[in-house]
Amino acid sequence: MSKLTRRTLLIGGVALATAGAGFPKLDNPFTLGVASGDPRPDGVVLWTRLAPNPLNEDGLGGMPNRVVPVHWEIAEDEGFRRIVRRGTEVARPDSAHSVHVEPFGLRPGAEYFYRFRADDHISPVGRTRTAPAPWALQDLTMCFASCSHYGEGYFTAYRRLAEDDPDLVLHLGDYQYEYAAKAADVRAVVGPETRTLADYRLRHAQYKTDADLQFAHSVAPWLVVWDDHETENNWADEVPEQPDPDFLARRAAAFQAYYENMPLRRSARPNGIDMQLYRRVQWGALANFHMLDTRQYRDDQACGDGWKTCTEAGNPTRTITGADQEAWLLDGFRRSRARWDVLGQQVFFAERDRKDGPEKELSMDSWDGYLASRDRITRGWVDAGVRNTVVLTGDVHAAYAADIKADWNDPASSRTVGTELVCTSVTSGGDGNDTVDQTQLRLNPHIKLHSRRRGYVRTRFTAQEMRADFRALPFVRQPGAPATTLKSFVVEDRNPGLNAV
Ligand SMILES: [Fe+2]
Known part of the structure; x- marks a missing residue:
């Protein structure tokens, strides 16, 4: 696999347009990283949670009490030149501004890269993998x-x-x-x-x-x-x-x-x-x-x-x-x-x-x-x-x-x-x-x-x-x-x- 690099993030930052929503801009909310889970042959769960101040005592991570749109992309390459799915999910205060995205229509047994954007902040890039096709017997680590x-x-x-x-x-x-x-x-x-x-x-x-x-x-x-x-x-x-x-x-x-x-x-x-x-x-x-x-x-x-x-x-x-x-x-x-x-x-x-x-x-x-x-x-x-x-x-x-x-x-x-x-x-x-x-x-x-x-x-x-x-x-x-x-x-x-x- 290719290593996740800092350069990728910067390229991504340029590639994604910013969108103002009339609210004060967030400080970088991607302090908790990204994750993926529960793969299927055609999809996988993508996760992040917005928290500019993750150690705030109220557990709300320093987020404003409003919904925040979070854009996501999933690509075949870590440079995000071959984006295969993208969309917008809403991060809500009552879910501590976590997002769980369930993209589908992906290829089985394949490696993908994903990232999120909120305001003009880009998350770190995650790598994930779909489950193999039901008949496939490929090795697993x-x-x-x-x-x-x-x-x-x-x-x-x-x-x-x-x-x-x-x-x-x-x-x-x-x-x-x-x-x-x-x-x-x-x-x-x-x-x-x-x-x-x-x-x-x-x-x-x-x-x-x-x-x-x-x-x-x-x-x-x-x-x-x-x-x-x-x-x-x-x-x-x-x-x-x-x-x-x-x-x-x-x-x-x-x-x-x-x-x-x-x-x-x-x-x-x-x-x-x-x-x-x-x-x-x-x-x-x-x-x-x-x-x-x-x-x-x-x-x-x-x-x-x-x-x-x-x-x-x-x-x-x-x-x-x-x-x-x-x-x-x-x-x-x-x-x-x-x-x-x-x-x-x-x-x-x-x-x-x-x-x-x-x-x-x-x-x-x-x-x-x-x-x-x-x-x-x-x-x-x-x-x-x-x-x-x-x-x-x-x-x-x-x-x-x-x-x-x-x-x-x-x-x-x-x-x-x-x-x-x-x-x-x-x-x-x-x-x-x-x-x-x-x-x-x-x-x-x-x-x-x-x-x-x-x-x-x-x-x-x-x-x-x-x-x-x-x-x-x-x-x-x-x-x-x-x-x-x-x-x-x-x-x-x-x-x-x-x-x-
Ligand atoms: Fe234990």
Whole structure:
């Protein structure tokens, strides 16, 4: 690909005419960068949000209380000589002046460049990509990441991820954290713990000012799903972590700000406390991405959450997806003709027992706290004859790779029916370290890798195999760390489970 250059922007600035609307001119509103997401064969979502003063306490980014026209263009070349679509979208105060454009009529499997204009200000240029045609089996480079706490480190991992030139990026949640600044933080988080719409908007805006994060958004389309911290630690449906009579209002505010700040389709626009986040994105005949929401519809964590030996976790009525999402996912397995079916989701899927002996001690916030739910999903893909299932996970601030077993009561000899890849955090938890929990590996022989380094996972999907490179950074509390490959695995077509390379 050609690099995005400053020259391009200047050429673009000359090429676009300015239009006065009788209002005072805005200061440069493109401080939050641009993004794209949810590609289809004929289109992709283009996103930006206007905010001349992104850290204004009211969360409105220094924008006037009026609608502002935003012009957009999408071109085949980064010099914008071959513009294929253009239009005008209205940025509204009640959406924090965010815009979500859904151009259509694009070519499948193609690279495009896009930019926005408001008054005479031109945004940075973003590069994006449409999904391949439904029958196409072209190779895919996909990187995924999770858990980016602004205060706990620099977002270097996002920059390294972008430098790998992915076709697609998945973010599996904890894109931001709700907490107020802490003494140990290396960067100052602004605002209180987020509770109101203004708080969440401001928090998103501060994150989006990060140059590394902007760069990562600008190189490829993203598929995003939230986990807990975009709203509140370990929330479950309508149940907050601690009793809070205002939790539903808080949840609605968090959802609204999340929608406003992510490259999501307008079909995801929240309605009060509800937001349709789970969805499927088809990448030609190569891969189906089933993007899950394991927070909004889950039963409350069993036995008071935490690591527990808990009979209630096995209650067959318990669900982590909710009934509708489960039915949708199982239906998706039955309909799939893809080479790879990928679950982009939040919390640890494979069993992680941390107690020696026959009794198990499991994390109640993960699928281990929803055993029947996990069994139904696993049986669903096995019974549907899904060709290759890969589960992608974030949340735990450590990298893992695991074989998914048919029977967790006998993981050592049970059949492997899928593969789980868990990315570590971008920054959460600070620098990380090289200590490996050997007890955990001994008690869970299906887990083939554990690392507490920071980083991300780079994957390469082809018709024959899926390769995963676990990328690690030596530090994040200072900027500029290099990324190296800690460990690589290959999963072969029709042969679930990890092969170390
Ligand atoms: Fe996290």
